[in-house]
Amino acid sequence: MGPLCDFCGEQRSMVYCRSDAACLCLSCDRNVHSANALSRRHSRTLLCERCSSQPATIRCLEEKTSLCQNCDWDGHGASTSSSSTHKRQTIKYYSGCPSAAELSRIWSFVLDFPAMEESNCEQRTGLMSIDENVSSSCWGSPGKTGMLENANGGNEVDKFDSWMASSSMCVPNPIPSQVDQTAGSVDSSTSKKYTSETKGLGLCEDDFCEDFDVDDMELNFENYEELFGNSQTNSEQLLENGGLDSLFGVKDMSVADSSCHGGYDTEGVSAKKGKVVQPTCSNGVSTDSAMSAKTEPNLYYHARQGHSSLSFSGLTGESSAGDYQDCGVSPMLLMGDSSLYPLGAENTHPSFSRDSAVMRYKEKKKSRKFDKKIRYASRKARADVRKRVKGRFVKAGDAYDYDPLCQTKSY
DNA sequence: CGTGTCCGCCGTACCACAATCGCGT
DNA sequence: CAACGCGATTGTGGTACGGCGGACA
Numbered sequence: 001m002g003p004l005c006d007f008c009g010e011q012r013s014m015v016y017c018r019s020d021a022a023c024l025c026l027s028c029d030r031n032v033h034s035a036n037a038l039s040r041r042h043s044r045t046l047l048c049e050r051c052s053s054q055p056a057t058i059r060c061l062e063e064k065t066s067l068c069q070n071c072d073w074d075g076h077g078a079s080t081s082s083s084s085t086h087k088r089q090t091i092k093y094y095s096g097c098p099s100a101a102e103l104s105r106i107w108s109f110v111l112d113f114p115a116m117e118e119s120n121c122e123q124r125t126g127l128m129s130i131d132e133n134v135s136s137s138c139w140g141s142p143g144k145t146g147m148l149e150n151a152n153g154g155n156e157v158d159k160f161d162s163w164m165a166s167s168s169m170c171v172p173n174p175i176p177s178q179v180d181q182t183a184g185s186v187d188s189s190t191s192k193k194y195t196s197e198t199k200g201l202g203l204c205e206d207d208f209c210e211d212f213d214v215d216d217m218e219l220n221f222e223n224y225e226e227l228f229g230n231s232q233t234n235s236e237q238l239l240e241n242g243g244l245d246s247l248f249g250v251k252d253m254s255v256a257d258s259s260c261h262g263g264y265d266t267e268g269v270s271a272k273k274g275k276v277v278q279p280t281c282s283n284g285v286s287t288d289s290a291m292s293a294k295t296e297p298n299l300y301y302h303a304r305q306g307h308s309s310l311s312f313s314g315l316t317g318e319s320s321a322g323d324y325q326d327c328g329v330s331p332m333l334l335m336g337d338s339s340l341y342p343l344g345a346e347n348t349h350p351s352f353s354r355d356s357a358v359m360r361y362k363e364k365k366k367s368r369k370f371d372k373k374i375r376y377a378s379r380k381a382r383a384d385v386r387k388r389v390k391g392r393f394v395k396a397g398d399a400y401d402y403d404p405l406c407q408t409k410s411y
Numbered sequence: 412c413g414t415g416t417c418c419g420c421c422g423t424a425c426c427a428c429a430a431t432c433g434c435g436t
Numbered sequence: 437c438a439a440c441g442c443g444a445t446t447g448t449g450g451t452a453c454g455g456c457g458g459a460c461a
Contacts, residue, residue, distance in 0.1 A: 382430090
């Protein structure tokens with residue numbers, strides 16, 4: 001069992017939301033990000049299966065593991081190691097509120113999305129009302145947001161484009177009841193039967209779904225372990241790579257952004273600190289998200305990725321571990337090359353790109369500042385002129401030992 | 412090498428009050 | 437539906453204090 005969902009705290013987290021800096025299970029991901037148009041813009045991706053704390057950007061086809069940039073470097077970085085030649089696939093971010101079936105289509109290597117969506121949380125608490133038409137429209141252009149750029153020339157993306165253009169997402173949560181996670185395994189025939197059954201339900205009747213096949217990976221829960229079961233908290237590894245300070249980005253925030261309340265606050269869930277109106281699956285994440293997103297500047301990087309232009313949100317105002325890669329690694333590096341490449345000695349371009357990216361990262365790391373961020377200049381001005389006793393504010397008119405205006409002792 | 416003490420560093424609580432927010436009328 | 441009032445909450449800076457780790461005997 002990997003890390004639990006930051007939202008419901010019960011299901012295993014599978015998706016990482018950059019905007020919220022939160023790890024979510026599929027159900028909560030869909031619930032949270034279907035709340036309104038703003039939340040649907042949040043870019044998400046799979047959670048790194050190694051450190052379980054960072055968004056995965058690379059899928060190692062040899063190890064069948066989704067890795068964040070750092071774990072990818074750890075595992076494949078050494079040019080002398082055999083693992084450096086592993087074929088890897090770029091995992092890109094998605095937005096909107098896709099169902100598990102839709103995710104499983106796009107992340108074809110993750111085959112237990114439907115099973116994962118059999119979420120007790122979702123069942124218990126009831127689904128948010130999701131307008132599938134809206135959800136489909138809010139996905140934007142997948143070719144641009146880049147769900148997955150396949151090794152064979154982005155074929156899946158093209159399929160997805162055509163599919164998006166021709167069909168509305170009306171997938172009613174296809175959940176095979178025979179898939180029992182706790183049972184430990186299902187045989188491939190059962191799982192494949194599921195695929196055919198969902199087709200029979202009219203789930204996949206368009207061109208895209210017809211072309212969607214799952215033959216490239218065996219369907220069993222041994223693979224489930226390979227896919228998700230090996231997640232391990234590896235904070236040491238994380239810290240070794242970037243150091244603790246790399247977890248925090250530059251807080252270069254305007255003081256006049258107090259009206260900018262992002263996160264779930266303005267996105268459907270009232271999350272005023274201390275008066276949080278919790279959604280059905282509740283825990284502290286909404287508050288945390290509200291805190292982290294209150295001053296979210298949402299920098300948008302636009303990086304050319306082959307023929308497609310990627311757009312993904314950048315740093316959150318409150319830097320968090322989730323922003324670690326974003327602040328330290330260039331977008332190009334973060335998203336990797338669009339093509340499938342083995343990082344072998346014969347292929348020097350990616351390593352050169354990586355070296356330059358590492359250099360840029362280190363330069364940026366050096367230049368980081370940890371200046372305190374003032375959100376309300378008016379309050380700062382008030383505090384600056386307030387009289388204090390031993391550093392504490394005192395009532396107006398009381399004796400004080402520190403007056404910031406006159407710098408004299410009153411007694 | 413293990414133990415105890417000292418010292419520096421770091422994080423946090425504390426305070427008042429204007430600004431802000433949410434809710435009811 | 438807009439306006440208003442009221443209570444609750446937030447955020448601001450300097451200092452004190454406790455915890456922690458390193459240095460040293």
